[in-house]
Amino acid sequence: LAKTTQPISMDSYEGQEVNITCSHNNIATNDYITWYQQFPSQGPRFIIQGYKTKVTNEVASLFIPADRKSSTLSLPRVSLSDTAVYYCLVGDMDTGFQKLVFGTGTRLLVSP
Amino acid sequence: EAGVAQSPRYKIIEKRQSVAFWCNPISGHATLYWYQQILGQGPKLLIQFQNNGVVDDSQLPKDRFSAERLKGVDSTLKIQPAKLEDSAVYLCASSLRAGVYEQYFGPGTRLTVT
Numbered sequence: 001l002a003k004t005t006q007p008i009s010m011d012s013y014e015g016q017e018v019n020i021t022c023s024h025n026n027i028a029t030n031d032y033i034t035w036y037q038q039f040p041s042q043g044p045r046f047i048i049q050g051y052k053t054k055v056t057n058e059v060a061s062l063f064i065p066a067d068r069k070s071s072t073l074s075l076p077r078v079s080l081s082d083t084a085v086y087y088c089l090v091g092d093m094d095t096g097f098q099k100l101v102f103g104t105g106t107r108l109l110v111s112p
Numbered sequence: 113e114a115g116v117a118q119s120p121r122y123k124i125i126e127k128r129q130s131v132a133f134w135c136n137p138i139s140g141h142a143t144l145y146w147y148q149q150i151l152g153q154g155p156k157l158l159i160q161f162q163n164n165g166v167v168d169d170s171q172l173p174k175d176r177f178s179a180e181r182l183k184g185v186d187s188t189l190k191i192q193p194a195k196l197e198d199s200a201v202y203l204c205a206s207s208l209r210a211g212v213y214e215q216y217f218g219p220g221t222r223l224t225v226t
Contacts, residue, residue, distance in 0.1 A: 043203045043217025044155065087154055100215065102154025
């Protein structure tokens with residue numbers, strides 16, 4: 001499993017765009033990049049997943065450069081309710097019993 | 113669609129006592145997971161079931177932890193006897209099948225061992 005490195009914490013204000021970068025230098029060819037969000041007193045929630053280039057859904061965008069050694073989760077126009085911990089995970093989708101390995105995540109604090 | 117259900121939500125016990133947690137996954141989800149999340153850390157996988165069979169329990173402290181998933185639906189996780197370091201949130205998650213990264217988590221059970 002590729003190890004990931006992400007900032008421990010980030011601060012932002014309402015209405016701003018937030019970009020959280022995750023480093024995964026040892027990513028393997030079959031690995032996908034997945035992001036989860038966790039609010040206090042709740043279990044993690046899947047946000048987005050990608051393999052290369054850019055993926056966008058109703059919640060976020062995921063940018064992955066050509067070398068795939070890093071990825072950036074972009075949250076447009078954050079609100080107070082986006083205050084949460086964000087986890088970057090890397091793993092092989094082709095392995096039948098691949099498990100999620102969570103790091104300590106990035107704690108995002110959005111202020112008024 | 114109903115989410116993953118867990119009970120109880122909170123539990124306080126003394127060390128050396130036993131405790132059990134219950135999980136009901138999303139209907140139709142073949143894979144069920146139990147995670148332990150210690151304060152300030154990310155969740156750590158304890159055990160993974162595919163239907164009613166165990167496919168990964170490499171990080172389960174088998175001398176005190178046990179889990180079962182009878183009939184491939186509900187699951188229980190037991191700790192006996194509990195230690196102070198078992199204080200954590202125990203999360204249950206399920207997914208449609210193994211190897212799928214979109215797992216659905218329950219609200220967790222917060223265990224405090226005194």
